[in-house]
């Protein structure tokens with residue numbers, strides 16, 4: 001790898017990646033927060049309003065206050081909010097720590113349903129102060145179980161501006177570690193009663209290791225509509241799907257283009273940026289950013305939206321990219337005015353003039369001033385368009401720059417692009433294809449004829465975009481491709497002309513079951529699956545041997561997987577719904593339910609369900625193997641009538657009793673000979689206990705479990721069990737392999 005590429009790689013990986021999800025425990029050594037070049041640069045650019053520069057610099061030097069986003073699906077998120085407001089926020093708001101008065105956290109006005117909160121505490125304070133220990137534990141535990149995200153306020157903006165609907169096909173181009181991906185998934189599942197929304201998220205990252213952060217993030221949401229893939233976004237392959245008996249190119253309704261950037265907007269958190277900042281990061285990244293953005297708009301459906309964002313304040317990475325994209329698009333793209341979409345958020349309109357500075361401090365206002373010796377480093381697309389009329393027509397003022405001192409946040413840049421027509425370099429003799437309403441190919445409105453470029457999937461000899469053509473981008477003679485050829489910083493040209501070979505790619509295969517697969521025989525009868533259960537959406541990860549785990553994806557993702565296995569590096573997809581249970585067969589079915597897939601599966605299961613009360617759940621989550629008689633009468637009677645084996649423990653909220661949780665709760669369990677138990681990962685146990693009003697808290701000595709409602713023993717038991725490893729996760733899913741009565745495993749208990 002050459003020096004330049006090493007530098008680039010370093011920039012991409014280290015710059016701003018971990019602005020979210022750095023964890024509540026991360027910290028930095030003290031670094032002097034001075035950088036003269038940075039100050040000079042931003043003073044000269046004139047991005048900061050007159051008279052505010054000192055405030056800007058002062059805010060940059062202050063630690064970033066923690067912001068919290070409540071994640072998860074609607075009714076659960078509401079319950080967490082209730083818990084936070086009624087308990088944890090109240091506990092901390094009177095406190096004074098190190099002569100700092102802790103203020104009550106405030107909801108972010110522009111984030112819907114009070115799901116995002118701003119505190120005046122830094123992460124360090126929350127982590128270190130003994131007075132905040134309970135709050136800290138709550139945050140750590142709920143973050144681990146996916147119910148809370150410590151996410152920078154500004155980083156929550158792009159998914160909101162995408163205006164996601166549940167049928168949208170979404171591409172998240174540079175997705176790791178995945179805080180925005182999580183938002184996108186949540187938005188798809190806005191109706192909790194629909195287990196398989198029509199839309200999906202394909203979350204991509206070039207860094208294989210970081211893809212696993214994405215998997216972890218996505219897994220917490222248990223969605224069958226997410227796929228994690230591993231490609232360079234600047235040439236991510238065009239995918240194809242079956243549609244109306246033919247093949248179509250998959251155009252996305254929404255694209256999130258949250259590109260790698262120099263990250264100077266994150267200096268409040270990633271304070272080593274103070275030391276490292278020079279303009280060369282921006283100059284290096286500009287080309288990649290533009291190539292990624294171009295690839296994004298190529299794959300966007302006409303009528304679709306793409307959000308471009310960076311946490312850099314630098315116009316070279318921001319307005320310059322947008323201006324270049326708009327110019328190349330020749331009217332196919334427009335900047336949307338998103339000013340009404342973020343009520344109460346203060347932002348600065350995008351700028352129309354900026355200059356360029358080299359690492360050595362030399363300034364250039366125009367491409368014509370750049371000596372040819374610098375032409376590999378400095379590109380024409382880095383400068384604002386010269387023609388004032390053209391420039392005004394781009395409406396760069398619709399871009400949004402969020403400045404740290406305006407509302408005590410990080411710095412951020414975001415722009416919303418709407419695609420009005422195919423990109424000009426893809427437009428060659430577009431062919432009209434009649435559209436019929438369809439579930440899978442519906443990236444365009446059903447009543448609009450679909451525009452397929454020549455050479456699209458339908459027409460290529462080898463039947464798809466991964467062949468010679470790669471759909472929209474097979475344009476060796478187009479201006480775009482010409483520009484790309486031989487120019488280091490120019491837009492990415494056509495993707496490889498040969499079928500992509502996925503070197504070194506080691507993931508297990510994704511194998512779909514057929515409807516008559518023998519595993520369904522016992523599953524069907526044991527769980528009394530409803531006739532509409534989509535068996536074709538069930539998959540395993542092995543071609544050979546016994547199937548250990550069964551996963552499900554939505555019909556639309558199945559379509560994507562089946563049509564693109566040759567060209568796509570899929571790291572993970574699907575939610576686990578069943579796992580083989582070593583002794584299961586003797587109880588009528590070899591497969592037990594998996595907690596992570598229970599909300600997906602449960603609508604199709606008509607037997608093996610026990611309705612439980614709040615008190616029952618407390619018993620089930622705090623005792624290891626309670627006797628059936630520990631359940632309340634109703635649940636006890638149901639359990640007695642049921643044979644041994646895997647069960648669903650289902651709580652249905654009672655709207656007439658608002659003191660109880662108002663969200664449905666479903667837990668996987670096992671009905672033993674005389675006892676019953678829930679198989680729920682540790683953090684989820686704690687989460688549900690908190691929803692039920694049981695405070696789960698462990699002080700430094702492992703003591704100090706308390707309860708609000710007299711459930712002290714239960715909470716203590718849960719914590720003790722956890723400490724003793726009783727509730728430790730049994731497999732990668734965190735579910736325990738059931739101990740079976742009758743055999744030697746449970747006989748001493750029952």
Ligand SMILES: C[S@@+](CC[C@H](N)C(=O)[O-])C[C@H]1O[C@@H](n2cnc3c(N)ncnc32)[C@H](O)[C@@H]1O
Nearest residue numbers: 174175176177178179180206207232233258260
């Ligand atoms: C700012 S981070 C993305 C943050 C993410 N969207 C989130 O909200 O959690 C940029 C990501 O881009 C990835 N990246 C860098 N170059 C890339 C490329 N050429 N294609 C795809 N991803 C890339 C990095 O690995 C990094 O994970």
